[in-house]
Amino acid sequence: MIRDSETQTLLEDAIRRFVRETLVPREAEVDETDQIPADVLAAMREIGLFGLTIPEAYGGLGLTMEEEVRVAFELGQTSPAFRSVIGTNNGIGSIGILLDGSEEQKQHYLPKLAAGDLIGSFCLTEPDAGSDAASLKTTARRDGDHYVLNGTKRFITNAPEADIFTVMARTSDAKGASGISAFIVERESPGLSLGKPDKKMGQRGAHTCDVIFENCRIPATQLIGSVEGVGFKTAMKVLDKGRLHIAAIAIGAAKRMLRDALAYAMERKQFGQPIAEFQLVQAMLADSKTEIYAAECMVLDAARRRDEGRDVSIEASCAKYFATEMCGRVADRAVQVHGGAGYISEYGIERFYRDVRLFRLYEGTSQIQQVIIARGLMRGTEI
Numbered sequence: 001m002i003r004d005s006e007t008q009t010l011l012e013d014a015i016r017r018f019v020r021e022t023l024v025p026r027e028a029e030v031d032e033t034d035q036i037p038a039d040v041l042a043a044m045r046e047i048g049l050f051g052l053t054i055p056e057a058y059g060g061l062g063l064t065m066e067e068e069v070r071v072a073f074e075l076g077q078t079s080p081a082f083r084s085v086i087g088t089n090n091g092i093g094s095i096g097i098l099l100d101g102s103e104e105q106k107q108h109y110l111p112k113l114a115a116g117d118l119i120g121s122f123c124l125t126e127p128d129a130g131s132d133a134a135s136l137k138t139t140a141r142r143d144g145d146h147y148v149l150n151g152t153k154r155f156i157t158n159a160p161e162a163d164i165f166t167v168m169a170r171t172s173d174a175k176g177a178s179g180i181s182a183f184i185v186e187r188e189s190p191g192l193s194l195g196k197p198d199k200k201m202g203q204r205g206a207h208t209c210d211v212i213f214e215n216c217r218i219p220a221t222q223l224i225g226s227v228e229g230v231g232f233k234t235a236m237k238v239l240d241k242g243r244l245h246i247a248a249i250a251i252g253a254a255k256r257m258l259r260d261a262l263a264y265a266m267e268r269k270q271f272g273q274p275i276a277e278f279q280l281v282q283a284m285l286a287d288s289k290t291e292i293y294a295a296e297c298m299v300l301d302a303a304r305r306r307d308e309g310r311d312v313s314i315e316a317s318c319a320k321y322f323a324t325e326m327c328g329r330v331a332d333r334a335v336q337v338h339g340g341a342g343y344i345s346e347y348g349i350e351r352f353y354r355d356v357r358l359f360r361l362y363e364g365t366s367q368i369q370q371v372i373i374a375r376g377l378m379r380g381t382e383i
């Protein structure tokens, strides 16, 4: 549904206030404890953050892609760990069901995901299948009215907290993408276990771990889509949307880091004046603003195209590639503007520097986005 612009503005204002008043003051605590406090999670549920993108018919707010990226520009302006907690329910943990699931699956799972009563997760990556996702080895063998899954999934976001997993697994010996199907697997399924939470460089409070399937039996009705063999396409469609969302979050984070760098530069005095008066510092601030603006225009354009029902696979990759690399450059400049203080945890900017590094890796590395873009060009994508 397209909200009228006044309602959308109210929503963005509410999220902006929530970020500044509730989330920003808890950033350091989350980094130190590696946990999102229970009261913050409850507040996120209360204002509907788990169901931003799930259609209203299934209990969510049903934001369009443009509305979603505008909200993400705001949500991105705090530690990415907060966004990560709601990210899978609004993104990779629900989109597969929404795009290709049966009506029964949608009715059963989406309202609970929208309410935050269930946490969703997305299992594509494996120890030997990262960028080359179609080489995944996890199998799902049909056995009467069930499938039996075997294999290991790696670095799975929100897996330690998840109640349901969208799992890509091989249902036939067909090589590559065509042998892969997608399933909804519940946490309590016999034969499903979790590895130890990964120790990460940043984004503390957002958790990942292995998800292990050992003769894990699930009802055959948990197959997403009516036929086997289309699960890889489901995963790619999920990532097309997810990549636009990550691009928007990276823009939010870049805005926050620029704001912090600007505030510091205007306050910090050297050689008798605020360092913001020095042109070499001004260049860093100006370059950051310019690149943020370019990324914002790009993401909004791609989001509008998706809302028009157009295929945005290439645009989503362009946006994710540019916005996340841009965010890395802005983070580097923000640390530079802070000087020695940029290396000290008390100032927070070093935490952002660590946190945003992940943007260039997950949901497809920058190099995979380049591959997708170049292949599109070779197939005749409009230049």
Ligand code: COS
Binding pocket: 092, 122, 124, 125, 130, 131, 132, 133, 134, 176, 177, 178, 232, 233, 236, 237, 239, 240, 313, 362, 363, 364, 365, 368, 371, 372
């Ligand atoms: N939407 C719909 N279908 C798509 C698609 C998309 N965006 N992208 C690919 N497909 C289809 C192709 O059309 C092809 O179908 P046909 O065989 O019917 O023609 C099939 O999927 C296989 O595509 P392709 O041949 O391009 O697969 P490749 O193995 O060459 O790999 C890349 C494609 C590299 C793009 C893919 O593996 C990828 O995105 N890797 C990164 C994975 C990733 O992002 N991991 C992050 C972890 S998940 S958070």
